[in-house]
Amino acid sequence: MSEQIMQITIPEGAMNQRLDAILAQQLPDYSRNRIQAWIKEGLVELDGKVCKKPRYALFGGEQVKLTVLIEESTRIEAQEINLDIVYEDDAIMIINKPVGLVVHPGAGNPDGTLMNGLLYYNPDLREVPRAGIVHRLDKDTSGLMVVAKTIGAQTHLVEQLQRHAVERIYDAVLVGNLAKGGTVDKPIGRSPQDRKKMAVREMGGKPAISHYRVLEHFRAHTRVRVKLETGRTHQIRVHMAHLGYPLVGDPVYGSKFRIPKRMHEQFVEYLRGFHRQALHAGALSLTHPVSGKVMKWRSQMSEDMLELVDILREDIEVFEEEQLGYDEFDYDYGVEVEWVTDEDIPE
Known part of the structure; x- marks a missing residue:
């Protein structure tokens, strides 16, 4: 300070x-x-x-x-960290945050954060509170974030967030077959059982609204797109778990581990090894703090989530093929096939 x-x-x-x-x-x-x-x-x-x-x-x-x-960042060390900058002008930056990158220093993460990287990339951000960061993503959530380069831009963006005028849309893969889309309007607060977790709190929680749409069904999982109306800590993770469909790989709220019957072992191993919440901030829309124009950005899901979706799709194909119960070469009305080798063919 x-x-x-x-x-x-x-x-x-x-x-x-x-x-x-x-x-x-x-x-x-x-x-x-x-x-x-x-x-x-x-x-x-x-x-x-x-x-x-x-x-x-x-x-x-x-x-x-x-x-x-x-508040300033004079005590935060500037560190060279590779930043995926999607867009930049004199007022804002749009960052595509990778999985595993913490947004700002804290207990257990004194450095190596997005804030450290921002200060290295642009030392002038020391003059802006929190180095221009106006919202955050969890360490293991990937995707788009906006960073303000001036105090004025930061104030404008914070006010947009408070008015729910910043559109944030996430891609997620859930455990279980969620039938259809809808809205979760449940307040969120600290869990009374574990202060490190958030939970739906009808009494004492802050308003939280998530709109979700089903994109794709798998045998025991569902791919959805979630639009935030509010931005509470762990909101999507808490709301989806509250519905009974936690995110794949969520180490905090994902108590379920569901494997569909007769899934191939290599697919099972990939699911067991997916140790982060399957969540990606894929779309961001806001009003530019200087020009007043509405701007939108999109980013593709990270590689591990793309592979997760591919595996779940392939699992459907393999299962359906095995369900047929016959070989493609001996399907003719149950007639027994006599295999012919090259030696049996006359010259």
Whole structure:
């Protein structure tokens, strides 16, 4: 955190207007929620006196001093990490995050994260809170993320996320045969049994809505596409598990391990070895914070998920062939076939 001092003269025409509203106009790079928090924390002085009331009615002409703490990444080491940058301009970057990459440093992951890589790629991101990261993906979830390159762009993107105006669509493979699509509207909060997990909490949970559509059925699994209306921690994983169809490979919420009958051993081994949730952020749509244009990006599922889907498709083909119960060469009304060798053919 770094201390910054900002001094502003309230416009004369601001009489009877709220302090937080005028400061939000004067400081467009910061959200009104952030400004309200600063006021309540006693970081704002009006004519030399601390004011903790966001609704304070102004007279006009007051001198405002803000002494605020801005989160920055000065202690985070810049590290050279290969970044798959799908799009970049002066305001934003779109990153295609691979499986296994943690988004930002934390307990057990002090470095080697996306944030470390962003600071190496663009040192100016030290001036932006959290190096411009406005939302996250779990370590073992792949796919698209947006990164802000300026404080103004970050504020704009955060407000879009709060208004549910950023469209995020995920591809997932579930355990079990989910019959049809639908919507899960169940609040999510910390699990009372395990604080490291999230759970559907009818009391005390935060609103969470996921819309899902079935794309493909396999013998004992289902490929779906999920659109988030909200963005709670582990939302898709929790909601799908709540329906009784956890994600393939989910080490936290995937209690089921279902193998269809007579599945070939090499297919079984691949499923047993799929040790991460089969989830990919495949589509992202947002309003550009500068141009105001709606922009959309898509990315193909990661290689391991593509292979997973191929194996489940092949399993159907192999099973159906074996179900026929006959050899393609001796199907003729049960007639016994006499095999002929080259030696039996006269010259």
